[in-house]
Amino acid sequence: MIEIIHRIIILWEKHLLTMRTIEHLEMFSIALTISVITGVSMGIIIYSHPKIASPVLNFLNILETIPDLALLVILLPLLRLGTGPTIAASVIYSLLPIARNTYAGLKAVDAQYVYVAEAIGLSPKDILFKVRIPLSLPLIAGGIRIALVFTMGVVTLGGLVAAGGLGTVLQNGIQLYEKDVIILAGLWTGILAVILDHGAGRIEKELYKRYGTWQPQR
Amino acid sequence: MPTKILFERIDSIELQGVSKKYGSRFAVESLDLTIEGGELLILIGPSGSGKTTTLRMINRMIEPDSGSILINGQNVMHLDPVRLRRNMGYVIQNIGLFPHMTIEENVGLVPKLEGWDQNRTTERVRYLLDFVSLPPDRFINRYPRQLSGGQQQRVGLARALAMDPPLLLMDEPFGALDPILRKQLQKEFLEIKKEIGRTIVFVTHDIEEAFRLGDRIAVMDNARLLQVGAPEDLIFEPVNELVADIVDTARKFKHMDTLNVKDLMTPLDTKYILEGDLDACHAVEVMKDRNTETCIVLDNGKLIGKLEMVNLLKCEEKNPLVRDIAKPMKVFALRDSVATALSEMKRSGEYMAMVMNGDTICGMLVSDEVLLKLI
Numbered sequence: 001m002i003e004i005i006h007r008i009i010i011l012w013e014k015h016l017l018t019m020r021t022i023e024h025l026e027m028f029s030i031a032l033t034i035s036v037i038t039g040v041s042m043g044i045i046i047y048s049h050p051k052i053a054s055p056v057l058n059f060l061n062i063l064e065t066i067p068d069l070a071l072l073v074i075l076l077p078l079l080r081l082g083t084g085p086t087i088a089a090s091v092i093y094s095l096l097p098i099a100r101n102t103y104a105g106l107k108a109v110d111a112q113y114v115y116v117a118e119a120i121g122l123s124p125k126d127i128l129f130k131v132r133i134p135l136s137l138p139l140i141a142g143g144i145r146i147a148l149v150f151t152m153g154v155v156t157l158g159g160l161v162a163a164g165g166l167g168t169v170l171q172n173g174i175q176l177y178e179k180d181v182i183i184l185a186g187l188w189t190g191i192l193a194v195i196l197d198h199g200a201g202r203i204e205k206e207l208y209k210r211y212g213t214w215q216p217q218r
Numbered sequence: 219m220p221t222k223i224l225f226e227r228i229d230s231i232e233l234q235g236v237s238k239k240y241g242s243r244f245a246v247e248s249l250d251l252t253i254e255g256g257e258l259l260i261l262i263g264p265s266g267s268g269k270t271t272t273l274r275m276i277n278r279m280i281e282p283d284s285g286s287i288l289i290n291g292q293n294v295m296h297l298d299p300v301r302l303r304r305n306m307g308y309v310i311q312n313i314g315l316f317p318h319m320t321i322e323e324n325v326g327l328v329p330k331l332e333g334w335d336q337n338r339t340t341e342r343v344r345y346l347l348d349f350v351s352l353p354p355d356r357f358i359n360r361y362p363r364q365l366s367g368g369q370q371q372r373v374g375l376a377r378a379l380a381m382d383p384p385l386l387l388m389d390e391p392f393g394a395l396d397p398i399l400r401k402q403l404q405k406e407f408l409e410i411k412k413e414i415g416r417t418i419v420f421v422t423h424d425i426e427e428a429f430r431l432g433d434r435i436a437v438m439d440n441a442r443l444l445q446v447g448a449p450e451d452l453i454f455e456p457v458n459e460l461v462a463d464i465v466d467t468a469r470k471f472k473h474m475d476t477l478n479v480k481d482l483m484t485p486l487d488t489k490y491i492l493e494g495d496l497d498a499c500h501a502v503e504v505m506k507d508r509n510t511e512t513c514i515v516l517d518n519g520k521l522i523g524k525l526e527m528v529n530l531l532k533c534e535e536k537n538p539l540v541r542d543i544a545k546p547m548k549v550f551a552l553r554d555s556v557a558t559a560l561s562e563m564k565r566s567g568e569y570m571a572m573v574m575n576g577d578t579i580c581g582m583l584v585s586d587e588v589l590l591k592l593i
Contacts, residue, residue, distance in 0.1 A: 116314030119279055120328055120377065121303035130327070134318045210318065 011184055015169045021192070024165035027155045028196075031087045035094035035147050040140060042095065043102020044128070053103060060096040068093070068154055072161055086158030086165075093154055094147035101143025105136025141204040148200050152193040166192075224297065224305040227384045228255040228417040229290045231276065236285035238271055244441040245271040248285065251436060251443060258411060258418040259446075260432035262425065262464065267438040269421045273387055276419060277303050289385075304328060306385040307378030311393040313370050315362035315377070321347070322358045325377045332381065346376040351406065368399045375407075379414070386418045392427065404430055425465055429589055437461050449589050450564050479559050480552040482588045483573045483581035490514050490582075494522050494541030501540050502530050512570065514582075515544035521572055521579060523547050549574050550583060560585060 046053040075085035159167020173181035231253040238246045246268040261269035274280040278299045326339040344354040350372040392400045436446040445457045456462035489508045494517035515522040523544035548571035
């Protein structure tokens with residue numbers, strides 16, 4: 001037992017796993033942040049302009065069907081090697097679930113709340129920001145959670161295009177055929193993904209319970 | 219961003235030839251109706267009669283196809299809908315409190331949007347919760363789902379009163395509550411109505427509620443206004459079978475002829491009695507303390523007449539004795555028929571009369587109360 005732990009520590013240090021993990025989470029956070037901001041904005045925009053909703057969602061759907069490896073390779077000439085194409089690919093994959101859920105959430109808000117909001121004198125902008133968006137937060141969070149899993153996968157794949165992160169460790173393991181490294185890095189990436197997804201799941205559940213986290217500006 | 223106050227108080231709301239069509243069917247057809255400032259007007263009728271549509275046209279939630287709606291002479295169609303709606307309170311049957319906001323956030327939503335600071339908003343919310351009999355400390359931080367239906371409806375009313383609007387629109391506010399709770403809230407609402415003294419337009423399909431709360435009742439059926447008037451107008455002079463049917467005259471008032479004044483009079487409460495040698499200035503104080511607007515003036519147990527606060531305020535300069543300014547009032551005997559007494563009172567426009575047995579005062583006959591006892 002002690003021997004196994006010892007081997008793990010040696011491998012961990014040899015392959016700079018702490019640094020790789022930080023790199024990995026860094027890329028992951030940047031990608032997810034960009035995805036959330038653009039995805040939610042897109043959802044709101046297509047909600048406000050229903051005419052473009054269907055073409056935009058269809059376009060995102062097409063992007064979604066490109067295999068991730070192919071997408072990374074396509075982005076290479078544009079964004080060079082490294083973190084650029086990895087983050088870009090993560091965002092492209094994440095847009096659909098986030099934008100679609102935001103759009104669906106905004107549409108699904110119970111009409112009676114919108115009616116009352118209008119009747120007590122809220123402007124269309126107030127209704128969007130104080131009623132519709134807060135009430136669709138649970139669905140938006142659901143979309144973000146799907147995006148989180150996608151992003152974790154694509155960021156790991158980034159090891160192929162020299163993006164750093166845990167994917168690089170895996171890649172090295174494969175190149176050198178070091179089974180121990182492959183197992184260790186693979187398990188660790190998996191555990192990270194499960195932990196993050198679990199956290200997101202709890203947030204989502206909490207949002208469902210509370211219907212929304214909107215608080216007035218103090 | 220604060221919106222301008224459109225009206226400090228309501229002088230009148232005039233609906234002139236208002237029509238609204240859905241497809242080929244009229245929801246409201248050439249409706250003419252004037253709502254006077256300070257009154258509670260009931261819109262009643264079967265479902266699909268156009269009463270809710272009428273209400274919603276006042277705050278432009280529905281826009282009329284033709285005709286005009288004037289509030290204090292201003293056409294609502296020329297006003298910004300957001301501003302218009304912030305100048306009136308609105309209460310609906312399913313309440314529609316926002317589930318993601320606490321009670322404070324719900325009630326304080328529009329004040330916040332009007333740019334009130336947190337302290338002022340909280341203070342207002344606490345005052346309003348207290349006003350609708352919800353202890354602020356216990357309720358202000360709760361979420362709507364933690365409240366019962368009746369409590370939610372109170373919060374709904376508090377929200378409608380948040381900006382202290384001169385006009386309240388109420389769309390079957392007690393319709394979804396169980397009968398006992400409904401009675402209770404109606405009773406409390408009557409108290410509130412007295413205190414706030416605003417113009418209220420109230421939609422209901424419950425004739426008892428209409429009689430209980432309404433100053434005037436507008437009966438609608440099939441997109442048209444059939445009759446508008448005080449409860450006794452509808453009872454004694456329904457314009458047609460339909461109105462009679464809606465007010466249920468036949469069933470409820472068939473015993474009317476057999477009833478005497480004695481059966482329906484109210485005992486004379488000492489708070490309504492003033493001695494004749496009191497002067498006007500003191501009478502005003504006394505009436506203010508007793509929280510009454512009308513008094514009966516007696517001189518050594520002999521009836522002189524009645525006195526209204528409005529008349530007293532005018533008399534203050536000369537400060538006469540109340541016995542000299544009291545107005546004569548109708549007197550009925552114990553055995554007089556209620557039907558005759560009521561129609562006589564209605565003809566002379568009086569709402570209260572004395573009941574005497576010879577020279578002894580036995581009680582009062584108050585038209586509203588008589589009707590309430592009958593239904």
